[in-house]
Amino acid sequence: MPELPEVETVRHGLQDLLGPSAVIRAVRLMRADIRFPIPKEIPNKLAGQKITGIRRRAKYLLIDTMAGSLLCHLGMTGTWRLAVPGEEDKHDHCYLELNDGRRLAFRDPRRFGMLDWIERGAEERHPRLRELGVEPLDENAWSVESFFALSRKRQVAVKTFIMNQKILVGVGNIYASEALFRAGIRPTTLAGRLTLAECRRLVPAIREVLRESIAAGGSTISDFKSAGGSAGYFQNNFRVYDRAGEPCPQCRSPIKTKVLGGRSTFWCSTCQS
DNA sequence: AAAAGCCCCTGGATGC
């Protein structure tokens, strides 16, 4: 589900829900593992801690306290919601019980998500965070020139390349197709064959589609919701994703689809060369 | 080092 805009939407929603002075009274873990084992010390570490901030890094959420951070990846189906009494679910894996009586629930039916504990100051040593590429919306960290340089000699399709979290973070299967359409580049183009001119279109196209989606509250497919419970509407703005056979919004020729690197891919063979 | 394939898991949509 969640690519950068959705994770950012959840982050923002959690921040609004929690406000500046939320305190965790207790943590309940309902299972020992989801994708990976959930550290058993999380309840002890978090009990009594004030939440000092909610951050996003790549597709990860970090719930910060003075003791350390709860690291969370939403996988495909992970959600954080304010729990509604009587709506407990078998896929609720973790509850954060707040001092004000509210309960935040982490629910993840497919269990592709993760929860981990990062001791304060140990963030840059975390094995999952250490290997991540640049934040595409960080104007200082990412540029056309650095992207062009990184792509040299890479024999992988550009769509797979921009979804590689070690290169740049946050772009998943939806926004990869959308950004390449906006840039007029075929998903199957080898990354190493991108011209500088193409990179000059692709870098801003990635930024543009991510920003637009964040502004729309992300894309709601199936049941994605922000932590505050509202749905995003960027799915209404998809130009090619999940539109196989429909007319291209620019030229009316039918949108094509094929599986690339195991993921459904959508493009216009007239507008993208 | 880089690329390709397989795998984890549940549930919804579709077809018979």
Place this chain on the structure above:
DNA sequence: TGCATCCAGGGGCTTT
């Protein structure tokens, strides 16, 4: 209504 099949926002791990 039931059952089988396919597909889904991700990414780690193993093999080539």
